Amino acid sequence: MKQLIKHIVFLVLALLISPVTISYKLLSLLLNKDALITSYSQALSLLPGKMGSYLRSGFYRFAFKKCSPDAVISFGTLFSQQDTSIDEGVYIGPQCNIGKCSIGKNTLLGSGVHIMSGKGQHNFSDPSKPIKDQGGAFTKVEIGENCWLGNGALVMANVGAGSVVAAGAVVADDVPERAIVGGNPARLLKRI
16 A cells, blocks of 8 residues: 555656656757756756655656656755666765766665766866867766765766765776775775
8 A cells, every 4th residue: 555655646746747847858859968957957956855856756757767756866966967777766865966877776875976977078188178178988887786875975987786885985996796995096995
C-alpha cells in the first residue's frame, strides 16, 4: 500500500511540474539542450523543502537520460549537462554541481559535491590562445552503486561500486570498486 501511495504522489507531482517540462521539451527543439538544462536547473534548484525535491525529480525524469522518481535532489543543486542518469535511491545533498554523469543506485552525495564532466574539459597547451578558446572534451563520469561521496568532494573520474570518497577529496583518477579514497589528489586509504 505504501508503495502505491508513493507512486501516486510521484505521478501527481510530475503532473504538477508538467507545464515546466513541456516548455523545456518545446524549447529543446530550438535551443542547445545543455544550455537549456542549465537554465532550468538554476530555477528549479531554488524550490525549497521536500516538495522542491519531488518537483525537481518529476522534471528531471523527462529531461535527463534517466532519473528515478524517488531520487532526492536537494536545494541549490545545479546540473550542466542533459546526458545525466540518476538511478533509484540516489540522494544528492544541497549545493551540488553535477556535470555529464551517471549516478548508480543507492549512492549518496554529501553537500557541495562537484561531479565534473571528466578532467579534459579545458585545454591549455597553447599559451598564445586564451584558455576559453582552446576547447576541450566532456566525458561521462560513472559513479557506481552504493557509493558515498563526502561533502565538498571534487570528482572528475569514475568511482567504482561500493566506494567511499572522503570529504574534500579531489578524484582525478578512476577509483576501484569497494575502496575508500581521500586527499588531493585522492589516494587509496583502505579496501572495503
